[in-house]
Structures are given as structure tokens and as C-alpha cells.
Amino acid sequence: MxxxxxxxxxxxxxxxxxxxxxxxxxxxxxDINKLYVEIKVEGELYERIKLSDEKEIKVEREDGYNIIKVHDNGVEMLEANCPDQVCVRTGFINKVGSTIVCLPHKIYVEIVGDMEDGLDAISQ
Missing domain, CATH: 1.20.5 (Single alpha-helices involved in coiled-coils or other helix-helix interfaces)
Structure with missing residues (x-):
């Protein structure tokens, strides 16, 4: 070189x-109060929860269930009856943009920021 x-x-x-x-x-x-956990099932918004809240959500579907827990300013998939368990093994996430995905049940969990102010990365 x-x-x-x-x-x-x-x-x-x-x-x-x-x-x-x-x-x-x-x-x-x-601001932790402007961060949310979005849970989507088959691409549709199922629930949106503040990251600072503590809540356990059970998503039941015909083909199975997933238990998602929001706590300690993060989220994790506690339990699922899917065969591969990749979503459960993903563990605890707490950063914006981090995701947990359960492909067999078509569940997508993501930490997002609040977009109320209408600004994006380009206009800031």
C-alpha cells in the first residue's frame, strides 16, 4: 500500500x-417520555406503549401466542410457542431502532421515537 x-x-x-x-x-x-414500543401483527399496528411504562402484553393468534413485556425502559419477548424461539432469544432491547421479530407469528416489535414535531433527519 x-x-x-x-x-x-x-x-x-x-x-x-x-x-x-x-x-x-x-x-x-x-427524552425517554417520547420513546414508544410499537407492536405490529401482520404489518398492522397492534399496540403502542410508552417505553417508560411497565406492561405485559399477550398477543394471541390462531397459530400461537407471544408474551411481550415492557419494563426498565426497554422491551423483551418473554414467551412464545413458535418452534424456533428466535424472538425469545433476542433478549432485552432498549435502543431506538432495535427490533424483535417473530416470523412464524408475523409479530414485529420496534422501539421508535415520537414523530409529532414533523421533523425528520433531513430537515433538522
Whole structure:
């Protein structure tokens, strides 16, 4: 490798590191009261709960059930009767954008921020 190649690689790593640190800072400044857990079943919103609340939800379907627990500013899939148990093994999530998915039961759990102010990443 030439000297310029190393400089380019170092420059790219520095820029990537700055983006990562900025994103982590932005996430740490989010108000916990504006974060929600969205539970979707077959793509339709089933329930939306504040991340700061404590609640246990049982989603029952013809082909099975899932028990989702919101607690300690995060969420986890406590129990499911699907064969692979990937959703249960995902564990506790507590960051915006994190997801738990149960493919056999078509259940999607995601932590989202409140979008009431109408701003997106581009307009901020």
C-alpha cells in the first residue's frame, strides 16, 4: 500500500467514527417520555406503549401466542410457542431502532421515537 492509501483509509475511519459518536450523542439526548414500543401483527399496528411504562402484553393468534413485556425502559419477548424461539432469544432491547421479530407469528416489535414535531433527519 502506498502512503496516500493509508491516509485515505484513516480519513474514512475518522469520518465514520464521527458519525457514530454523533448518532450515539443524539440517541442519549432523546427524552425517554417520547420513546414508544410499537407492536405490529401482520404489518398492522397492534399496540403502542410508552417505553417508560411497565406492561405485559399477550398477543394471541390462531397459530400461537407471544408474551411481550415492557419494563426498565426497554422491551423483551418473554414467551412464545413458535418452534424456533428466535424472538425469545433476542433478549432485552432498549435502543431506538432495535427490533424483535417473530416470523412464524408475523409479530414485529420496534422501539421508535415520537414523530409529532414533523421533523425528520433531513430537515433538522
Amino acid at each position: 502506498k502512503r496516500n492509501d493509508i491516509r485515505i483509509i484513516i480519513g474514512i475511519l475518522i469520518v465514520a467514527g464521527l458519525f457514530y459518536l454523533f448518532n450515539q450523542y443524539r440517541i442519549s439526548k432523546m
